[in-house]
Amino acid sequence: MLTVDSFPATRIPEAAEALRPQIKAFLADRLAGMPASRRARTWSGFDADFSRALAERGWVGLTMPKHYGGAGLDAFARFVLVEELLAAGAPIAAHWIGDRQSAPLLLHYGTEAQRQAFLPRICRAEIFFCIGMSEPNAGSDLASVRTRAVREADGWRLNGQKIWTTYAHKSHYMIGLVRTSGTPEDRQKGLSQFLIDLSLPGVTVRPIRLGTGDTDFNEVFFDNVLLPDDALVGQEGNGWAQVNAELAFERSGPERIYSSLVLLDLWAATLRASPSRADEERLGKLLARLAPLRAMSVSMTGLLAQGQSPLTEAALFKDMGTELEQAIPGEIADAVATRLDTACDPELMRTLAYLMQLNHVFSLRGGTREILRGMIARGLGLR
């Protein structure tokens, strides 16, 4: 059963902590002058130059083996790196998916040729990845995907459509989950993962414009796209298991608790001048929720490093983490609008407005609240 022992008390090793001052120094220099309202985008902020500058320091693909162009460091080092990037509000979206998911996937399931072809380029931030999971009729019900790849003499013929694909319009490759046998009624069986070159003929990327004016999301259409033989990742038919192995990585990291951190710290800084008792309590309650979540993320980093796959733990963590990320803008809005006779700092207002219009999606991306709670219930022995 899920208990506190599912999250063993874990400290970040000294070797990993040693990286922190270098990262802080780099970020202080590189992000100097960037307004908080832009930094608040953090892992939604796309800046290819920034990603390449990080890569030059060896900080993209940190955990990849050196012979594939990585830094050969452990998961704790990556936790430190990511924590600093998020806390500072660095724009890391360009390399984010490749670094977090695609590279580990290829390292684990890819062929030697795939590793050699892709990992060094990911580590140099030359190529960026997106994830093709959701479809118009397969969101939370991921196993019902209809996009299909059919084997042909010279490769795979791909037809179908993906949706909500973050930064597909700026990515070079998609790791797509598609059906290679059976029908949607076969559910998890017959799914496979493919490396899809988005420059191939027949691929159309169409942006989805949000009410805020943002266009991070896309629809991606595949019209008779011919994929080469070696586009298959891992085993044919093993896609579901492979995707699930990724999920623990996708849901356990500090990005599930720090999406509103830039705002929280901007607001906390304004309190130095004239904190009210109510503001202090509000700040304290948020920190009291944040601290155990960070401890849980560090703990899962240790579990993943030992080769475990804490899927249920990650679901529990992410559900609580996104709830907190969502609560922060609401709490700060409440605090700001309590002081009717004090003008809100303009940058605080811009940052707050950005996050207030975005925070409701924090619990949609990467598995919805209802799906996660279902997983927790299974972990508790209820299903």
Added chain:
Amino acid sequence: MNDDNSVLTDSFRRLVADIATPERTRTFEAAPALEPVWSALAASGFLDALVPEDCGGAGLSLASVFPLVMILGEHAVSVPYAETMVARALLAANGQQAPDDAAIILAPPSPILPNGAAATHALVNDGERIALVRLVGVGEDPFRAGGATGIQIGDRLCDLPADGFDLGLAAAGLAAAQMAGAMSRLLSMSLRYANERQQFGRPLGKFQAIQQQLSVMAEQVISVQVAARTAMSGHGFNVAGVAAAKARANEATHLVNGIAHAVHGAIGATEEFDLQLYSRRLKQWQLAFGSESFWAGQLGRLRILAGSATSADFIRDHLCDGAA
């Protein structure tokens, strides 16, 4: 936790389960008395767990003792066992010794002192010093859960300098750990009940609405347990760690108690059903040693004064395992 620790924890859990049975808790509630629970627990040899080895104790760390304190909460132990462990260690570290049979509560200013009804002694603040006093009486027990609204002080047995030890912090830290234990009991009882109780032809736990509530409950319980563990992971109790743990425990109690009783229905509140033994104690703990607003205010003020560049820095410096 290493293997030695989990052996220790398992044997302590069995021991406490045998000694502090729900029946004994009910007897205690009718007329609070140390015995028979106190002697049986004292015989276990854990009272000096935190006393340094060169003073004749086991020299365990707060972190090693944390699971034991949680277990006391899990079993609604209403005598001041955890509190006496901490008091004996503090006294020993200052060259003093508590009377062998003393059941000592920590008594900083607080509207209620859980586990105080049957206590024989207390540590109290006395200006710059902390004094060990004998109790000649205790206040009311409004929850009928072994608490006391106050104490009447008799002889002063000894005292020690207060520097480096804050009674209020230690009391709140131990409270959070016992609350974490009581919550895990509520969770396990609720899960069992949801799997057994049939409504509309199937177990309650098969209804998605119930599943989602129990998932939320588990989240809250684990969050409190992790916060309480962090509060007991250093050499002593520090403000940030205790503030986060007690604020979190108090806040979570609303949801955790609410869901436990919602899943059980009215039977959970009855005298014959065990659930209320733990949920009433949790509510009593909410009133003790600082509310969520009190501790959240302390934590927020500390964050503002600390001047950390980011809250991640603040948490790393003040609120992670082993932060001093």
